Amino acid sequence: MQGSNHYRTLRSQRRLSLLLGSASAVSIIALTPVYAQDDESDENRDVVTVTGTRIQGIDPVGSEVLTVGGDDIAKSRYSSTADLLRKVPQVLSFGGNEGRAGGAGFQGDVVNVSYANSPNLRGLGTAATLSLVNGHRTPAVGPNSDIFEPDTVPSIALSQIQIVADGASAIYGSDAVTGVMNYIMREPFDGAQVSGRVGFADDHMDWKAAVMLGKTWDTGGIMVAYEHIDREALAASDRPKLYNDDFSEYGGDGLSLATAPGNILTPSGYMGIPAGSSTTLTLSDLLASPNTQSRWTNTDALPAIDSNSFVAKFNQELAPGFELYGDGIFYRRNITIRQTPYDTLAGPLVVPVTNPYHPCNNGGSANGITCPDPVTVQYNFFGDLGPHLRDGYEQTWNGTAGFRFDLPMPDWTGDVYFSYGKAKNSVRTDDGGTARGTLPNVLAGDFGAIPAFNPFCDGTPGCNDQATLDYLDSWSTTNYWFKRKMVSGSFTGPLFSITGGDVRLAIGGEHYRDRFDSFNISGASQVVTEGVHSLNGRNVSAAFGELYVPLVGDANSMPGIVSLELTAAGRYENYSDFGDSLNPKFGVNWEPFEDFVIHASFGKSFRAPVLSSNNPNAQAGTYTRFPIDTMLIDPSLGYMGAPGFTTPTYIIGGNGTLGPEKAKTYSAGFEWTPSDVDGLTLSMNYYRIDYTGKIDYPAFNVGPLAALNTPSLSPFVFLNPGAFSTSTLSQAEFDALIDALNNGTAQPAFSPYDTVDRLTIGPAPSPGPGGTIAIIDARRNNIGVVKTSGLDFTAYYNFAAQNIDWTVGAVATYVLKYDEAIAPGAPIEDRVNYFGGPLKFAARGEVTADLGEVQTSLYLNFANAYHIERRFIPAAAPDEYLDIDAFATLDFSITYSPDATGLLNGLDMTFSVENVFDSDPPLVLNATGGANFPGLQYDNSRNSPLGRVLSIQISKAF
Template sequence: MFDQPFARAAHWLGATAITTVLCATAAQAQPAREVDYALPAQELARSLREVSLRSGINLIAPSEIVSGKQAPPLNGRYGARQAIELLLDGSGLRASFVGDALVISRAPASAGSGDAAGPQTAASETITVTGTRIRGAAPVGSSVIRIDRNDMARSGYVTTQDILQTIPQNFGGAPNEGTVAISLDPNSGKNTGNGSSINLRGLGNESTLVLLNGDRPPLGGFAGVFSDISLIPASAVERIEVLADGTSAIYGSDAVAGVVNVIPRLRFEGAETSFRVGTADGDSQDLLASQIVGKGWGSGHAVVAYEFYRRSALAASERNFVTDDLSRFGGPDLRGPYASPGNILAGGQTFAIPSGQDGTNLSPADLLPGRVNLGDGWNMVDVLPMQRRHSVFAAVTQDLSSWLRVYGQGLFSSRHFDGRSRTISDTPRTVPVTNPFYVDPIGTNQPIQVQYDFGADLGRERSVGSVKGYGLTLGAQADLGRWTVDLRGNYGHQQEHNSILNRVNSARLALALADPDPATAYNPFGEGGSTNPATVDFVRGSTSSSNRGTVWSSTLRAEGPLVSLRAGDLRIAVGAEYRYERYRDGKTISDTSALEPVILPPIPLPDARRIRAAYGEVLIPIFGGGLTVPGFRRLDVSAAVRTEHYSDFGTTTNPRFGVNWEPLAGIRLRGTYGTSFRAPSFANLRQDPGTKLLFAFIIPDPQSPTGQANILVERGNDPELRPETATTWSIGTDLEPAFLPGFRANLTYFSINYRDRITSPAANLFNFLVNRDTYRAIITDNPSPEAIAAFYASPFFVNPFGIPPDAITAIVDARLQNLSIVRQSGLDADVRYAFDALRGHAEIGAAGTYIFKIDQAFTPTAPVNNVVDVLGNPVDLRIRGRALWNNDRWGASLFVNYLDSYTNLTNVTPERIHSWTTVDAQISYRVPARHGPVSGLRIALSATNLFDSDPPYAAYNLGLLVTGYDPDNASPLGRVISLQMTKSW
């Protein structure tokens, strides 16, 4: 019996079949579309873009090889291929099909030619598309999302991470600067360097493989939990290719949800200077300056790029939805008792310290019994830190002969951050009777406890640090007839330093609170600023830490035709890889608990991991070329397999199969099937005491008369973690009907069956007792007094709410562990229509993802819980619509971003989080050629979130952290207006 998502897929396929029939007659009658052209002599890039828009053909023209070239006039009626060949005549370039795309590359030249256009071997110019090792082919069965230079320029976004956030398949619930310690994602708290990652399908950033020109970058974050894409300068990027499908058979065991390949501008020719300034409400500003220079000679090419980026911090006070007090939105006031003035705890009672006084003349009669002063943890805190980055990218190729070339590329990035951060937890401080400002509210002459916000004196805690990343690739490529053999080595290293300043040193604070001298004693009884500055500096503490991740790999691969068939060449690719990964934690200097700073040893982590891999891939053309029959214009089948041996987890083998079937021109049906594997990361395997956290907490409980329950929670890593495995499959269609020129549609139904997925139950902390059946395996109701006592006696126990042992009703095992089932299915769509309008060229379209289900269960016998549309998980529907227009000078773009509504289950009563729509817009002007020094200058005025739409209200309650919006799905920046000038030389 079909389940609902499968039934929807069946209905959708039926609709596709009907569309196929409707398109058949027109497709057969119009095998090639011709268009009237009247193009003047102009820049080649502009002429190619106009042909692409008018004909509807998918054209890939790398800017580095078309930049600076002029196109002849084009007048007459031509098909797309013929028009492009006429434009390329005499340019040293050629056009060839790669899958459904027409790719512009350098034409081959005879040995010894002195053409300065660049390297001469045709094979060196053949493009390899993400998702396959077969050169000159697109991945069979899959649709690749491409973001090129034009897309990036039109978007209004300036960093690689912001550009990738616009993809509907990407879920923001992963490490990025906006979710540092403010996310239900377990890896966000490990983002020690305020970096950014990508999380395809919401399956976790560790299940998305990130590549830089096909190579793995170094590991970032604590224990190397993600690849930091914020270190990649967007000005050096030619295009980004995203394949949201399991590709472990191609790239290895991390590509469960898909792969993101950032491809640099390796063949850029000439020079380009860019400068941008942007501003957001609340005095948050950004600045970017970049320069790229490229030069080709008869046998080689070199390119160097530099980028500087800076964005100032965004204060939480500038956004009214970033607060602990949610009452203005109709929610609860979740401010805590650590305030200034604070509160006195004595005799089981709470006494609020009055405001408007400095604590030097406070008497018991002044105190307010039974009242509590409340403090907002977001007071004087930055929701986004200051970021400053310098990046340098360089690449060089050199032909040593007509068949052998060597190449290399390197990237260096240095990023600094500085932001005021929240004090995650605090504790009441004991004030002895010797303190000259001591006040005894109950007359016992005994020490009292004070809940006080020390940030009023010390300033807010500041997270200050740096991240430095290095990457180097060297290789040699030999063209042996129609075969290519490639040997390459890659090295990557990333180092992070992080300091937290303005922390309270508990040992020195105890001395200052016990000091009888009013001139030097610490005074916690006022509104702040009542203590001698020298004493404040004496109490001021800090922590600093560092870590580093290293990866190096070597690869030997060969690719070429095995045999010629009537439908084309049967091509294969084979290869072997060796990869070494290591992460090391540095020493931590802690100045928070002893009179003098203490040097703590590095956190023990698993030893280096070594992976040996071998793979093979075959592309079999069954129909096409010289062999076609009715209903089979083209039929391609691919198969790939990859075997990997892990030094710590053994061997895994993953296959992948793909098929493309074109029954008629303009109609393609496709499908894929494969398996994937991901071994636990270094962070997952950590078992030292630092991983353990035991705490008492209050969560919703529908079975309790009060609606709440006091529980004990254990967090950490399960020592019995197993590797993850997944089965993925997809079916889709690509439509380009001849009767509707300029129209293109890509639809893909995907299914992911993820077994033994490693995840943290703590992400659903507030649902443990609301959904008891789901979490029954980790809940112990009515625990024994001995079990409770063991928690309270543990050195890792924290009790922020002061819950007594006899009030505990349950214990929850919320350690990181294997979930037995995660099943996700959904539909990706991208539809566009290009046409001529207003003496220019226009395009309207939309890309979106609809998720039917994300079923989870802890054990095979536990109930399945669908978590799509639940806070902390992906929303079912994300759409990014677009309307574009340009002529030879002016350009305009409009993007509409839609996020569907979803549900917040962290409260006793579920709350609906409203949908969110934002608009991005840009208008640009390009100075035409022959205008002196300003020729080729492009000026763009952009606005992201044009109407300054606030994120929808969401009571995002993590217990010790609260905010009024969902940082996984929304940015707090608001409207950003920018002006960018780019000059080609």
């Protein structure tokens, strides 16, 4: 009764892999269960469980499954699995990626202290995409424990990556809101394989080496693999067209005045301090023009990375029908990057005349400055204190062991496994700037044994005493770890037969225990402080079931209904910390005529808040590193202070009252493989996701200026009545709020939240118009709403002509809508084709010619034009810069696989070029600014700064 299903399985074996750089377009691992070749009898059938269903012997019903498989991964010309997956149109963004530390909300960006990669299906965030290894969960990394690194499994050891871009909480539980990505290791084998790759771009190189060993015996086998990846840092100065914060030609700010030597403010504007100045500067020595430099000076666009991954997989038959199996992973990824120094943008220094190097001490008044007035200096501490260096690692290990066994009932099997793992992040940041609270002491020049700081020098060695620099320097180390223990059991088999085939059932349960901790160690003024540990955890128990009903099959097919299959699945989960959830899913496959299958599904999904979000102590505190230009504050807010840069204070951290995010998911589509056009496949899939209760912190995402100026964010903004006439608070209430934050006590009644639970507060902000102008609540809350829908397309054609096997194909995604409300009461906005939202259309096409031993391919990557809102670009920039051009790149590869014996047997050599014409990304005036983001002129959430990359890869199987 498997004939019709088997036919659809085999014809589906080619899919996304054809379009991702395969070295052999015909060696594709099937995306659905693979049956023994040329033999369909039950006793000779080898069934492989696939992503999207827990029932053995069937395809997933109702949901489309995309696969990157087999040789496409092992022979991939890309430097990492993450780079390979970026070519999948459904992966709209990698959230935080190697070029972004995250912390902003664009396309579900994440707090990403280690510049990690993590897939982000449909643009709803990395945490809404569940990543599995061999079908089971592994510990996630990152400050929020919501990041999975695709390179965790060495590419040489990957059999396939299966992608279900559809809600799957009914099958897998929390996090599978937008879909599942399952990284499946290769099975044990006899032999060995080694591979090496080196890639070159302008001023950049990366290399990768891997080895895999395997051994099988009559009752089992083992596979082990190791991979090392090394990538150089890319200096921002090596891409001056992209990492360029000079917006003067577009009506914005020019280069930074925070330089060394610096600049002194005079009545006529800033004037430059001459190079070589040390202790004898006078006001008459000042240069007519100020010194300037890029804020990207001495920084990196991409971090230096080296990673090591090790995996093993084994199976051993202990008795007929009873098998022990297991797998293990270890992954460590080290990063180093020079970031933009905070103090480059933190505002000017006010230097009193008591400073012994003050120019008034060396001469009289000049250039409009009357001695002995204090002077205002713009200065960059890079020369004195070094770069704002981030250096750290992420590390994951996990082990799984289980039993597969036959049950007494015919064709029923069981699977029980135990899994244990731990993930850790540790990142040290050397600020390359000052502990700013200590700076006034040494600027005044009367701070005991610590010599005064000289901001009139040029930052060269010897300008300032080392004791002074040691006093000013600061650093911090953030540590996060996540631990999971899990036991799972499931049973599957046929219940009974009906005319259409076997009705099948899968049932089971899981229990897992998660633990999370984070803490910070910081040093400033040679004093080391360890923060409070934010340890918390949860226990989760789940029960699930899935039913498959083949109403019409080979035995009762009829005109208009060749086959008709239904599935119903449900999963109940109970959480120890916030409640329970019940999520169903229904699917249907209808084949109205041979070669044409229509599928549809409906389900409910959810995402439990990660432990860091649900912990009021995690990452908790106040944050005051965002000076804003008060000249840009909306006049309707009634700001009463003088124009200039002033600092609001953020409240950040978790929230112990969070509930789950929830979603309703819909999909429908078809696949057509006409038998009279051999080699042709066409498919289309419609999806819709209604996502509510999305956990976010929009007042932080948009930046302090936008938070103040956006009416829908007013519930999260408390204005200082001494600075704003429109504040709804009295000065006493605002002062009480500051006191409550500093003391960790309950907030006043006017707060929209009940308590600030044990916040770890830094230096107290002072009330009044001369101090903090506003307090912004940036803690996590269930506030977001997203409704998105779109279409996925696949088309490919395999044919032979002139003794050449050709493949022509394309995959594409067309987003119909992405409606988002960032906060309660905020207007619904369609973010499609806007900066920070998904593109309406993205596609990748391929033409491959296979001549036997030689295969050559061309790939076209296309992303349509889109728009950027005026709040992100210089205010005076013409409207033409609101439009961002479409972008297309061409990739090329040629592979030689000799059909030979001896040393050449099993050899593959690939030469490839990404971005053949070295095309620069389109101009984007991303002038958002911020304490650690000085603005740049391309969209680094969509495009790579590397440009053309040439690579050579050699692989040898033994």
